[in-house]
Structure formats: structure tokens, C-alpha cells
Amino acid sequence: MNNIEFIRNEEKKYHDFCYENYKLFEEGSWLYKPVKTVMDLLPLFDNNESLNVIDLGCGVGRNSIPIAEAIKNKNGKVVCVDLLDSALNKLKEYSKQYKVEKVIRTEKADIGNYKIKPNEFDFIIAVSALEHVKSEEVFEEVVRQMPEGTKNNGVNCLIINSEVQEIDLETNEKLDVLMELNLSIEVMMNKLSSIYTGWEVLKTVVNPLEYNITRSEKPVLLKTNAITYVVRKSIG
Template identity: 35%
Template sequence: MDRSLLEIRQEEAFYHSNHYQQFTIESSNSWLGYPVTNLVNLGVSLSNSTQSSRFLDLGCGVGRNAIPIARGTANKLIIDCVDLLPDAIHSFSKTVEKTDIEPSFNFFIRDIANFELQAATYDYIFSVSTLEHLASKKQLIRVLQAIKEAMKTMGCVYLIINSEVSEFLIEKQQLIPPFLEVNLSSTEINELLVDIFSGWTIIDSEVKALSYTIERRIGLTEMKTSAITFVAQNDG
């Protein structure tokens, strides 16, 4: 049984909105409290290597990765932050208001498929567990191509994309169709990435098996995924 786009989006909104109410980026008992270390370190390095830079966080959530980057930079930095959930953007903006973070944030409540990317605009584009939530493989390809075009020379992408996802309803001890729009094999996604970003230097490319407990309206599920990390630089 395939799930409808509406059903998937509603379920993901339920999970994330509930999680954002219970935890913050300071929580040690949630994934929110643990930014992607290498992603953040690369962002800080890129920002500190030039006097002025512009970054893009696609699927920013409540700022799990963007805020640590901002805290680590010593130079002028603008971060455009895009998320579909108003709750996420509201929480993110409130966190920024309460702190002394210097970089400028622009917030967009938008489906990333509808966020217009201008050519040669960004020094760094990062996205964690978001691109697989585009509506279709065709849309995924289009957005990846737009990301490539939006990058400045010497800019980098840092993408984490889930693949081969399965979900197991714990209470009933049964597999269920995963709440995911684009569920491709890791091989297929890697081939797409290598093809689209051909001519760029690949800094890192790896696949890691991960497992999470997810709170769904039907009960707790165990989600297993082959998470792809892809990091590449447009070195001209």
C-alpha cells in the first residue's frame, strides 16, 4: 500500500511538531541537541575563510545545525533558512531573538520544491533528512540540479539523504509502509548525486545504517534507514 502525499506530510508534521514542543537544541536526550558535527565544522570553516558569505539551510527545523554554525563564525554571515512547518520556523526565530547570535537569518515557510534558487548565490548549502521528502524522484532531481546552479565557485554542499527506509510498528510487531515520499535505494541516490554534481570535487560520500524510534499517531515505530552523506565542492 502506497501512502498519499497528504498522509505522509500530516504524519511528519505530527511527529516533528510534537518533538519541537518537548525538546530544544539544548536537549541532551534528543537528536535535536546533537548537530551534525562535520556539517557544522565545514560551515564554520567556510564562513571564517571569507569576510562575507551566504548559506542556505534546506529543511532547517528549529536551527539544529544553522545556529551552531552561526555561533562559531567570526565574519559576516547570512543564512537563509527554509522549512515547511510554521512551528519550526517560529521556534527557530524565537531562539535567535533570545540570543546574541550575530549572523543574519532569513526565514522562509516554504516547501523546498517551491523555494526559488538563484544562480551562483550561496557559499554553502546543507540539508539533513529533507530531500527525500520531496514529492517525487523527478522533483528530487530538479531540486538537486537547482542546488548545483545556486552554488558559487568554491562553495560546498553537505547533503544527508535517507534511503531504503523501512518502518516497523512496535506495538503490533509488524512492518508498515514508511511515511516517506521518495524511498530509493542507496545505489540509485548515489548515482544521481555523482551524475548531477559531476565536475565537482567529492569531499565525502558514505552510507551508514541508522535506526530511530518515531512517535506516530498509530503508535511508536522503529525506522531503519541507509543514510547517505554526500559532501562536494564546486572548485570551478
């Protein structure tokens, strides 16, 4: 097993556990509520007669379900892409529970291999997903597809972890970071600004965050500088 396979196996175990033991929109985990930045962008599309959205690395629908609820009367769709069966199976259950199954369309794929159709989407979101592609080269390939897949006046919302640390809470020892891509803020921002040249920047902020997670049944502190990057495609 190579390093990427090991990391993905550990991430799968962590996410499978979360999805099985924590319910969507119930307190106790990061599934408690959607990302405020994502939801705050929806009014930008109030005048759209229809709305096509894609959620890359959708998980169980933390953001997809509320978006689908907001646009279900807009002749809209939310394409939800994830690699984990546990995520997509739960997403299908939740979409029925919240009565948005007609709006949600699931696609099982590694986002590093997923092909975004050109000029297809009004709103593309990738929340804590792009750092899980296999390499910097794949990251750039995926992100370059996002502008091409966006309609005029469409919005891309990227939230990416950078400069991640993992610390054993029992020994205070720094651990190997189990994340495929762990770039500095500077490198990540340079890549994004280069790819999105000419786009209107609606929001760019870096938030230091900490989470208590479990790795191999041990409590671990995950520290990250989370980059939020929101841009709009100008009509040209």
C-alpha cells in the same frame, strides 16, 4: 486525501510534537546537537570575508543556529527554509535566545518549490530534507538548482535517508513507510553523481541508523541507510 498529503500530515504531527516537547540542544531527541559533518566543514571557509549559507529543511535550527554563531562576525547570513510554522516560529525564538537573529533569515516554503538564486551561496546544506519532496522528478529539480546556486569553491552538504523501514515496536510488524521518497542507495548515489559531475567529492559515506519515533501515539522503530554526500565546486 492522497498518499503524499497523508504522509505530510503524519510528518507534520510528528515534527510539531518534537518541536513542542523537546528543546534545542537538550538531551532526549535528535535536536540534541548539530550534525558533526556540517560543523566540521566550517573551517573550509575560514578565509572567506563573508559567508552566505542556506539550510534547506532547517527545522528549528539544529544546524542553522550553530552555523550562525560561527559566522556572525563574518558579515554572513543563514537563509533558513522550512514548510512548518512550528519549526520557523521556534527558530525565531532560538535565534533571539542565542543572539544570532541578525544572521538568520527565515523563509517559509516547500523546498520542492523553492527557487535558489544562481551563484548566491558559499555553503548549501540539506539534512534529512530532500527525501520529503513529492517525487523523484522534483528531487532532481531541487538538487540541480543547488550547484547553480553555489559560488566557486562553495560546498554542498547533503544528508539523505534511503531504504527506510518502519517497524511497529509492539508487534514487530513492518509498516508503510511515511516518507515521500524512499529510494535505494544505488539509485540515490547515481542521481547525485550525475548532477555533481566535475565537482570535488569531499566525503561520501552511508551509515545505517535506527531511531525510536512515534506514529499515531505508537512506538515505531525507523531504520535507514543515511547517505552523506559532501562536494565542492571547483573554479572553472
